[in-house]
Amino acid sequence: LLLFFIDSAHLFIDIGKLEKTLGSQSILELLVRAGITIHSYDTLLPFLSHLTKNKSCGKIWLDMRSINAAVHEAIPLKLRHVATSPIVLLKAVKNAHEASSMRACHVRDGAAMVAFLHQLEQQIAVSNQTLTEVELDEMVTASRAEFSPDKFLEPSFATIAGVNSNSAIIHYRAVNSTCKRLTRDDLLLLDSGGQYLDGTTDVTRTIHMGQPTSYQQEMYTRVLQGHIAVASTIFPTGTMGGQLDILARKSLWRVAKDYNHGTGHGVGAALNVHEGPQRISPHPDSIPLQPNMIISNEPGFYENGHFGIRIENLLIVTKTSLNPIMGKDFLCFEPLTLVPIQTKLIKLELLTDDERDYLNAYHQRVCDEVTPLLHTEEQKLWLKQATKPI
Numbered sequence: 001l002l003l004f005f006i007d008s009a010h011l012f013i014d015i016g017k018l019e020k021t022l023g024s025q026s027i028l029e030l031l032v033r034a035g036i037t038i039h040s041y042d043t044l045l046p047f048l049s050h051l052t053k054n055k056s057c058g059k060i061w062l063d064m065r066s067i068n069a070a071v072h073e074a075i076p077l078k079l080r081h082v083a084t085s086p087i088v089l090l091k092a093v094k095n096a097h098e099a100s101s102m103r104a105c106h107v108r109d110g111a112a113m114v115a116f117l118h119q120l121e122q123q124i125a126v127s128n129q130t131l132t133e134v135e136l137d138e139m140v141t142a143s144r145a146e147f148s149p150d151k152f153l154e155p156s157f158a159t160i161a162g163v164n165s166n167s168a169i170i171h172y173r174a175v176n177s178t179c180k181r182l183t184r185d186d187l188l189l190l191d192s193g194g195q196y197l198d199g200t201t202d203v204t205r206t207i208h209m210g211q212p213t214s215y216q217q218e219m220y221t222r223v224l225q226g227h228i229a230v231a232s233t234i235f236p237t238g239t240m241g242g243q244l245d246i247l248a249r250k251s252l253w254r255v256a257k258d259y260n261h262g263t264g265h266g267v268g269a270a271l272n273v274h275e276g277p278q279r280i281s282p283h284p285d286s287i288p289l290q291p292n293m294i295i296s297n298e299p300g301f302y303e304n305g306h307f308g309i310r311i312e313n314l315l316i317v318t319k320t321s322l323n324p325i326m327g328k329d330f331l332c333f334e335p336l337t338l339v340p341i342q343t344k345l346i347k348l349e350l351l352t353d354d355e356r357d358y359l360n361a362y363h364q365r366v367c368d369e370v371t372p373l374l375h376t377e378e379q380k381l382w383l384k385q386a387t388k389p390i
């Protein structure tokens with residue numbers, strides 16, 4: 001728990017957790033240098049009790065989403081100010097430096113993913129080798145480290161690499177004893193991200209190494225239509241993520257299908273990969289999307305026991321140049337993630353011209369921005385093929 005005063009900040013934590021290092025420095029050292037006073041977690045309640053007994057103690061701001069009942073009860077009723085913490089929005093709305101750093105790390109992350117996807121195709125489809133889900137996880141992590149040698153810290157969350165029926169398990173985590181092997185006949189869902197000194201990434205791609213079934217293609221296309229509908233929408237200021245959720249599901253609902261998770265979560269800039277308060281979800285929501293908020297766009301579809309599909313990019317909310325109406329500006333999303341979306345899985349006849357144009361323009365951008373960072377001519381050629389207009 002972090003307690004802020006006007007002139008100081010106090011962190012109550014299991015001090016053992018601060019022994020980890022970031023680069024060459026211990027986290028404890030970095031926090032102390034940032035002016036934060038560290039306390040052992042078990043001194044929190046006595047600290048609060050001492051604080052609130054002081055006659056000059058003012059009101060204490062409590063964000064109910066992040067405190068527990070014991071802390072709530074430790075604050076006398078007349079001293080409680082219950083509201084969303086202002087810090088939450090300061091984190092969610094990125095400043096200019098955070099926004100440009102997030103953009104920069106996504107270009108390198110895109111290059112790392114392209115190198116990985118190219119290597120995967122070489123080993124599986126061309127050389128007819130197989131790789132376990134755990135090996136895929138290690139491979140994608142190694143690629144991130146290779147493309148950001150001085151900035152990559154660790155995966156931003158536990159990689160989800162699911163082959164065929166494992167891809168239908170939404171929060172799957174492969175372990176050596178039970179994991180599947182990817183062969184040239186299989187579908188792979190890979191949800192992974194990097195934690196970098198300058199930012200945080202989270203990207204999901206679903207790829208088929210051989211010939212997908214017509215049903216897989218149809219469902220992939222419907223998920224892609226949902227992804228594009230969210231990514232390409234414009235909306236007036238004041239719009240909450242929840243109001244956009246239907247866009248992600250419309251194409252699936254048309255054929256009485258759905259997915260059992262939210263469509264998007266906030267993402268921290270070199271912080272937590274899941275960060276509030278904004279989100280895109282069917283659940284009620286009271287947080288309007290604001291320029292420079294970052295949110296994921298990750299519709300999916302899961303056929304239990306068979307296969308799963310998810311297509312995820314991170315988006316940054318941006319102002320359009322359109323004239324305001326009724327005092328409201330129009331906002332849009334700009335993708336941060338720059339990784340090709342496999343076109344082999346698309347049923348072209350289902351896509352509208354606008355959807356096709358969107359994908360082609362996105363792929364052109366991926367190709368333009370990522371190519372200069374690639375290490376070999378083969379990787380560049382592969383990216384050119386993967387981003388060819390459809």
Ligand SMILES: [Mn+2]
Nearest residue numbers: 202296298312
């Ligand atoms: Mn995500």
